[in-house]
Amino acid sequence: MNDIIESGNSARGFIAASYGSSPDTACLGILNECTKKITCRAFNVSRLSFTDIERIVGGTDDKLALEIKEFLAEDLKGCTFIQSIAVAPSVFLDTETSLPKVIILLASFGYCSVQASRLKHEDADKVFLDVEPAILKRDTPKIPEWLAFSYADTIAAYGEFRFGKRPTGPALAAVAALCVRSPGLYYFLTSGGEPQSSQDVVEVFRSPDRLKAIGLPADIAQIHSVVSGTEAYSLETTSLTKFNDVHRVPLVYSLASKKFSWLEPRHARKIALLTVCRDWSIQLTCTSMRSERFAISLLDGIGDDKPDEGEEDKQLRMIIKSNYEAAEIAQTCKSAFLLAIHRWLHEQKFLFNELELRLFTLAGIKNKNSDMVYNPLSMHADWAESITMSLLSED
Amino acid sequence: MSSADDPRWTNEDIRDYLSLDEQDLYELIPGFLPEYEGTNFMTEGQRAAGKKAFEQRVNAIKKTLCHDWQLCSRLKDPNFDDTVKLVVMVGDVIAACSGGIPPFLAASIIAKIGIRNFCNCERPSS
Numbered sequence: 373m374n375d376i377i378e379s380g381n382s383a384r385g386f387i388a389a390s391y392g393s394s395p396d397t398a399c400l401g402i403l404n405e406c407t408k409k410i411t412c413r414a415f416n417v418s419r420l421s422f423t424d425i426e427r428i429v430g431g432t433d434d435k436l437a438l439e440i441k442e443f444l445a446e447d448l449k450g451c452t453f454i455q456s457i458a459v460a461p462s463v464f465l466d467t468e469t470s471l472p473k474v475i476i477l478l479a480s481f482g483y484c485s486v487q488a489s490r491l492k493h494e495d496a497d498k499v500f501l502d503v504e505p506a507i508l509k510r511d512t513p514k515i516p517e518w519l520a521f522s523y524a525d526t527i528a529a530y531g532e533f534r535f536g537k538r539p540t541g542p543a544l545a546a547v548a549a550l551c552v553r554s555p556g557l558y559y560f561l562t563s564g565g566e567p568q569s570s571q572d573v574v575e576v577f578r579s580p581d582r583l584k585a586i587g588l589p590a591d592i593a594q595i596h597s598v599v600s601g602t603e604a605y606s607l608e609t610t611s612l613t614k615f616n617d618v619h620r621v622p623l624v625y626s627l628a629s630k631k632f633s634w635l636e637p638r639h640a641r642k643i644a645l646l647t648v649c650r651d652w653s654i655q656l657t658c659t660s661m662r663s664e665r666f667a668i669s670l671l672d673g674i675g676d677d678k679p680d681e682g683e684e685d686k687q688l689r690m691i692i693k694s695n696y697e698a699a700e701i702a703q704t705c706k707s708a709f710l711l712a713i714h715r716w717l718h719e720q721k722f723l724f725n726e727l728e729l730r731l732f733t734l735a736g737i738k739n740k741n742s743d744m745v746y747n748p749l750s751m752h753a754d755w756a757e758s759i760t761m762s763l764l765s766e767d
Numbered sequence: 768m769s770s771a772d773d774p775r776w777t778n779e780d781i782r783d784y785l786s787l788d789e790q791d792l793y794e795l796i797p798g799f800l801p802e803y804e805g806t807n808f809m810t811e812g813q814r815a816a817g818k819k820a821f822e823q824r825v826n827a828i829k830k831t832l833c834h835d836w837q838l839c840s841r842l843k844d845p846n847f848d849d850t851v852k853l854v855v856m857v858g859d860v861i862a863a864c865s866g867g868i869p870p871f872l873a874a875s876i877i878a879k880i881g882i883r884n885f886c887n888c889e890r891p892s893s
Contacts, residue, residue, distance in 0.1 A: 571808045574798040582805065598807075619869075622795040623780065626787055641810060 385451030387444065387483060388548035389474045390459035390524060392416075392541050398470035400443065401545030403553055403756055406450030410549065410759045412542030415440055417474060422467040422499075428480045440474070441481055448483075456484035457520040457552040459527050459544060464498045472499040475519065486519040505708040510700045518708075520552050522562045526639050527551060529632050530561055533643050534757070535764050543767040546760045553756065556743025559660035565600030566638050567645045568607060570625035572596055576607050576654065577618045599729045602661040602714065605645075605745075612653040612748045624648055646746055653748035659741050661714060661731065667706035670735035671696055678734075688730055691717070776871050781854050784875035792876045793817035800867050820868065821876060827864040828873065833886035836860050842888060854878055 388401040396418035403410045420436060428437060448454060458475050465472040467490065479486045487502040505518035524544065531539035531547040539547045552558045560567075579594045597606040628644035635643070649656045660666060674693045678685070692713055701709050717727055724730060735741060753761065784792060794810065796817030797803040803816060832838050838857075846852045857877055858870035865873040877885045 566809060569808045569810045569813050570794065571797050571803065571806065571813045575805065575807060578804055596807075619799065620780070622798040623783055626791045626794055627783055630787060630791065637810075 383450060383452040384553070385448040385454045386549040386553050387448070387454065387456040387478065388459060388545040388552065389456065389471060389478065390527075390541075390545045390548060391461075391469070391471050395466070395469040398474040399542045399545040400440070400474065401542060401547075401549045402444070402447040403546070403549040404447055404449070404451060405553075405756075408755050409447070410546050410756060410763065411443075411447045412546050412763060413443060414542055415470070415474070417470045420473055422473055422476070425473050425476045425480070428477070432480075437477060440477055444478075444481060444483065453517070454483055455517045455520060455552055457522060457548050457558075458501065459522050459524045459548045460501075461524050463501045463503060463521065465501065467497045467499055472501075475501070479516075479519070482516055484517055484519040485515045504711050505705065507699065507708045507712055508702040508705045510702050512702050514704065520558065520562075522548060522551065522558070525635055526561050529635050529639065529643050530557075530646075531760075531764065532632075533646055535761050537764050537767070539764055539767065541767065543760070543763045546763050550756055550760050554744070555660075555663060556658045556745040559603055559662060559743065560605065560642065560656070560658040560745045561639075563601055563603040563642075563658070563660070564638075565603045565605070566598070567600070567605050567642050568596065568598050569641070570622035570644075570648070572598065573607065573621050573625065573645070573648050573652075573654070574618065576609060577615060577621070580615075599732050601728065602711070604659040604732050604742075606657045606659070606742060607649070608655040608657070610653065610655050610748055614652050618652075621648055621652065624651055649746045649748070655747055655749070656745040657742040658745050659732065659735075659743070661710060661728075662707055663741065663743070664704070664707045666735050666741045667710040669741050670710065670731065671706050674734075684724060685730055685734070688717075688724055688727075689734065776869065778851055778855075781851050781871050781875065784872060785850055785854065785878065787875075789876060789879040790814055790818075792872065792879060793821060795872055796820050796868055799869055799872075820866075821873065824864070824866045824868065824873070827866065828861050828877075829886065831864045832857060832861055832877075838882065838886045839888035842883070847882070850878055853882065857882070 384405045386403040390399050391397070392399045392414040397414050397416050399412060399414045401410065401412045415436070417436065420434065432438060456478055458471065460471055472488070475486060476488065478484050487506055489500045489502070491498055491500055501519070501521060503521040527548045528538050528544060530551060531537070531544065551561060576594050576596045583589065594609045595606055597604050625644045625648050628647035629640045632640040632643045645656065648654065674689055674696060695713055696709060699709055714731065717723060794814045794817055797806070797808065797813055797820070800820055808816065846856060854871055854874040857874035861873055862870040883890065
């Protein structure tokens with residue numbers, strides 16, 4: 373559950389749901405790795421009421437709901453792993469609008485799991501999407517993958533960065549499907565953390581000289597990691613990294629931040645970091661506490677004594693271990709448990725200094741748990757990016 | 768070599784500098800200064816460090832630009848009407864006293880502050 377990873381699995385399908393040109397219209401984008409196709413379609417769902425949709429569990433005779441069901445079944449043919457993502461301006465969605473209706477339809481048809489609470493918010497009837505997966509007990513039957521979530525602006529900004537044009541409508545859904553297909557990119561874009569500053573990037577370029585000065589080989593790959601929120605971002609030089617015009621790095625970074633200043637500043641800085649990575653061919657990876665792989669890596673070794681472990685680290689490990697054993701959670705839901713305990717520990721601020729750094733150190737910051745965000749060694753657009761590019765140019 | 772002849776800096780760079788806000792320009796400074804080598808920053812800290820570094824050099828820059836070069840008396844020069852030319856000219860004048868901050872970057876900050884403000888020039892009577 374919530375394991376967007378599944379790398380190497382070619383039978384993957386991705387569904388992205390977003391608002392269309394009006395609040396009554398929802399767009400669905402489907403990326404099918406079996407057929408190597410991306411399809412997008414807008415549906416006007418104003419005729420369906422949210423309450424009626426809530427009553428659908430698996431079966432319906434409503435013509436529009438059936439049309440959506442058929443579209444999904446047809447375009448996801450052959451996919452055995454399906455991950456869905458909702459792209460919205462907020463996690464509070466008006467029940468009279470299209471997106472919450474489509475999300476509930478997706479869940480009813482068994483394509484995703486989602487926890488949605490209906491509530492009054494600012495005098496309107498709203499649905500609150502819980503973006504963190506629920507913790508399930510060991511004997512819970514397997515459920516579909518948890519719905520991923522991203523703010524629409526972030527996906528639109530990535531689309532503009534990658535394809536040179538800000539996507540809207542069905543093209544936005546296609547870009548979202550592309551993003552959720554790449555776990556590192558998804559975690560990076562949806563992270564609440566603060567990425568490397570331009571000075572941090574400059575430091576990556578300066579480190580070979582520093583290594584040389586202390587007699588170490590200067591040609592080894594330089595890695596610079598930042599832990600922020602539930603993610604760690606790592607920059608790494610590669611054989612393609614350009615070491616010229618480094619004095620322009622802060623300028624290019626600032627210009628990109630300004631270009632995307634319509635985003636929240638930290639998200640604008642993420643796109644700025646991507647820009648610098650692209651222009652200087654630096655590899656960017658992301659390790660996320662939200663990934664199942666990270667949680668497995670941390671929790672499976674939680675009982676093992678660590679050499680040279682400090683008292684505070686040991687205490688942290690023991691708290692997580694005892695809670696983990698008591699929780700008796702399902703095998704596939706370790707990330708949900710880790711996120712819950714992280715949130716609880718975060719609220720007990722007095723307990724641990726640098727909590728996130730300690731957790732990342734327990735699991736490993738830059739290792740097998742890292743996922744690629746930008747890889748200069750694979751510069752050519754893959755089939756899905758090429759299709760998305762054509763969709764955007766037709767838009 | 769005059770800073771204007773430095774092949775690393777082009778008019779395009781200057782136009783790029785001028786497209787940024789004063790605060791954004793401070794953020795660019797630490798990357799050029801040896802005292803910040805090995806230092807990692809959050810963006811806000813980087814900006815504050817850059818502003819501090821600029822302020823530490825302001826007196827020397829003011830002496831060279833406002834006092835020795837008598838900038839206020841030159842404001843009628845038509846080159847001052849073009850901001851890029853102004854930055855090139857000011858950058859050349861302050862090249863020796865900008866203390867590691869690229870002169871065109873320092874000059875762009877001065878242009879953002881307002882050249883009259885920076886040198887306390889009298890306002891022309893309307």
